[in-house]
Amino acid sequence: MKTNYKQKIFVYFFLIFTLFAVGIIVFEQSRERKFKTESLEEKLDAYADMVNTFLVQHSNQTQAMDSLVAIFPPNIRLTLIDRQGGVFYDNVFKDISQLENHAHRTEIIQAGKNTIGTDIRISASNHLEYLYYAKQFPNYYVRVALPYDIQVRHFLQPDNLFLYYILSLFVVMLFLINYVAGRFGKSINQLRSFASSMEKGEWNKETQHSPAGNEKNNFSFPQDELGDIGTKIAENYRQLERGRKEIALEREKLLQHVHSSEEGLCFFSSQKTVGFYNGLFIQYLNTIVDQSNSEPSALFSDRAFDKINSFLYGHKKGDNYFETQINKQGKTFIARINIFEDNSFEIILNDVTTQEKTRLLKQEMTGNIAHELRTPVTSIRGYLELVLEQSLDSEKNHDFLTKAYSQTLVLSELIQDMSLLTKIEEVPQSFQLEPIKIPALIEKMKTDLEIPLKEKGIKMEVNLPEDTCVKGNSTLLYSIFRNLTDNVIRYAGNEVTVFINKYNEDADFYYFSYADTGVGISDEHHLNRLFERFYRVSEGRTRDTGGSGLGLSIVKNAVLFHKGSIAAKNRTGGGLEFLFRLPKNKLKKPN
Numbered sequence: 001m002k003t004n005y006k007q008k009i010f011v012y013f014f015l016i017f018t019l020f021a022v023g024i025i026v027f028e029q030s031r032e033r034k035f036k037t038e039s040l041e042e043k044l045d046a047y048a049d050m051v052n053t054f055l056v057q058h059s060n061q062t063q064a065m066d067s068l069v070a071i072f073p074p075n076i077r078l079t080l081i082d083r084q085g086g087v088f089y090d091n092v093f094k095d096i097s098q099l100e101n102h103a104h105r106t107e108i109i110q111a112g113k114n115t116i117g118t119d120i121r122i123s124a125s126n127h128l129e130y131l132y133y134a135k136q137f138p139n140y141y142v143r144v145a146l147p148y149d150i151q152v153r154h155f156l157q158p159d160n161l162f163l164y165y166i167l168s169l170f171v172v173m174l175f176l177i178n179y180v181a182g183r184f185g186k187s188i189n190q191l192r193s194f195a196s197s198m199e200k201g202e203w204n205k206e207t208q209h210s211p212a213g214n215e216k217n218n219f220s221f222p223q224d225e226l227g228d229i230g231t232k233i234a235e236n237y238r239q240l241e242r243g244r245k246e247i248a249l250e251r252e253k254l255l256q257h258v259h260s261s262e263e264g265l266c267f268f269s270s271q272k273t274v275g276f277y278n279g280l281f282i283q284y285l286n287t288i289v290d291q292s293n294s295e296p297s298a299l300f301s302d303r304a305f306d307k308i309n310s311f312l313y314g315h316k317k318g319d320n321y322f323e324t325q326i327n328k329q330g331k332t333f334i335a336r337i338n339i340f341e342d343n344s345f346e347i348i349l350n351d352v353t354t355q356e357k358t359r360l361l362k363q364e365m366t367g368n369i370a371h372e373l374r375t376p377v378t379s380i381r382g383y384l385e386l387v388l389e390q391s392l393d394s395e396k397n398h399d400f401l402t403k404a405y406s407q408t409l410v411l412s413e414l415i416q417d418m419s420l421l422t423k424i425e426e427v428p429q430s431f432q433l434e435p436i437k438i439p440a441l442i443e444k445m446k447t448d449l450e451i452p453l454k455e456k457g458i459k460m461e462v463n464l465p466e467d468t469c470v471k472g473n474s475t476l477l478y479s480i481f482r483n484l485t486d487n488v489i490r491y492a493g494n495e496v497t498v499f500i501n502k503y504n505e506d507a508d509f510y511y512f513s514y515a516d517t518g519v520g521i522s523d524e525h526h527l528n529r530l531f532e533r534f535y536r537v538s539e540g541r542t543r544d545t546g547g548s549g550l551g552l553s554i555v556k557n558a559v560l561f562h563k564g565s566i567a568a569k570n571r572t573g574g575g576l577e578f579l580f581r582l583p584k585n586k587l588k589k590p591n
Contacts, residue, residue, distance in 0.1 A: 009181035021170045044133035048142040062089040077145040107134040264349035266296045279506045284349040287567045288328045294504045329569040330527030376407040417550040424557045431473040435585040438468045457495040471585040476558040483551035492518025515577035531556040
């Protein structure tokens with residue numbers, strides 16, 4: 001059983017005072033016994049001196065000793081011993097010839113050395129226990145013995161009054177010790193309870209709803225030094241908890257900022273383990289690396305990031321920033337790295353091709369529109385002029401009118417696409433948002449394009465969970481997958497397979513991959529401009545296959561309308577791959 005601090009203090013003080021009390025008792029009892037023994041020995045010494053005086057007065061004649069012994073206490077044994085140990089008088093034994101030599105008796109030996117000697121033992125003569133006292137004189141030893149009976153023992157026994165006094169004082173001290181231990185123990189127990197409640201989180205629960213600066217707890221520390229320490233610890237902990245909550249709040253804000261940032265951000269520890277990252281970082285990373293990957297650590301093994309890795313391995317202390325440019329898949333990325341004091345670091349990927357593309361679009365917009373309108377208008381005008389000015393048979397007439405009508409359809413599609421783009425950019429609020437299940441939308445698109453898909457032998461493999469639900473506009477979401485599929489039908493070739501996958505998701509977005517196994521684009525330079533209005537990889541191929549030239553531009557603007565982003569890359573093994581993200585439909589929980 002584990003003892004508490006109060007019990008330990010009580011035991012320590014108890015042992016100390018016990019040893020102290022026992023020491024005093026033993027010392028006092030031994031001294032009192034010594035004093036009583038000396039008092040008794042003084043009496044026996046007086047008897048010995050009287051015997052010696054009597055013998056001197058009677059010229060050492062022992063015949064008159066009986067008259068002296070008669071005045072002694074009746075239990076006194078008197079023995080006269082010569083220098084050689086022979087007994088020449090004993091008041092108990094009249095026949096001294098029966099007594100052996102006493103030279104080796106303890107008290108005689110001591111008296112021979114120190115004038116006097118004492119001993120307590122059982123007599124070899126009459127087998128009684130005596131207190132012997134021997135004193136040396138010039139020609140003999142006078143030994144006075146007192147029976148060591150109950151009376152003598154009682155006389156020599158120390159007085160118990162002092163013992164009772166010490167024991168009573170000891171009991172009082174125990175109460176004082178218990179009180180003092182309680183005083184010390186209360187502070188320690190409060191500190192221990194406080195530490196235990198902190199570990200379990202109970203103290204924090206009691207205070208987390210209190211107004212800042214007014215937190216109260218159930219711990220009342222004593223008004224002493226330990227109590228002051230406990231109060232300071234509690235106050236420091238309260239401040240620490242407040243600071244921890246503020247840090248957690250700021251961290252949450254930072255995470256929200258990271259996830260909503262227009263830059264790809266990823267934080268790594270000093271051992272290159274991933275801390276946290278946003279979805280845009282994964283999207284940019286998958287645009288750069290050859291194989292799609294949802295692990296940010298993939299950049300450490302990709303050659304496109306060789307300069308970043310070289311800097312990480314070779315940077316010197318104080319060299320905490322590095323920036324490089326990465327050109328991949330027809331796009332330009334700026335990769336930055338910041339190293340922090342604990343050697344953890346962040347890598348930032350930023351797609352800088354958008355600004356340049358916007359500038360070029362503004363310059364080319366007017367020319368592109370005029371160019372795109374000129375061809376069908378010129379064709380319509382030419383066919384109509386032939387019909388109006390030439391005398392043609394009915395078959396030729398019908399043929400030219402049909403071709404003119406076909407060009408009006410191209411114009412209509414072009415105007416419709418331009419109108420949709422303008423509407424997205426100018427009045428985006430006109431598009432209503434609602435939950436849209438992407439798998440069902442794709443099935444509808446496949447049904448609408450069933451005939452051209454069969455004609456080209458195009459297969460579609462859709463790998464999306466049934467509950468993939470996006471919050472968006474059905475028209476714009478449909479246009480994303482419809483235009484991407486139209487692009488495959490027109491340019492990818494025959495017997496192509498299309499893969500539509502969800503390769504990642506976070507709290508806010510789904511990340512989609514739309515890939516085909518078609519001819520792809522041999523020159524990656526074109527990838528950077530696929531989403532430009534009226535941009536064509538091949539003018540001749542585009543004219544032959546038709547189309548307004550705005551399909552992929554609509555795709556991009558529709559994705560941007562939904563707060564997403566999109567990128568194109570050449571697929572390993574051939575074909576194109578489009579990577580884009582769309583927002584999740586977050587159902588609000590009822591209050």
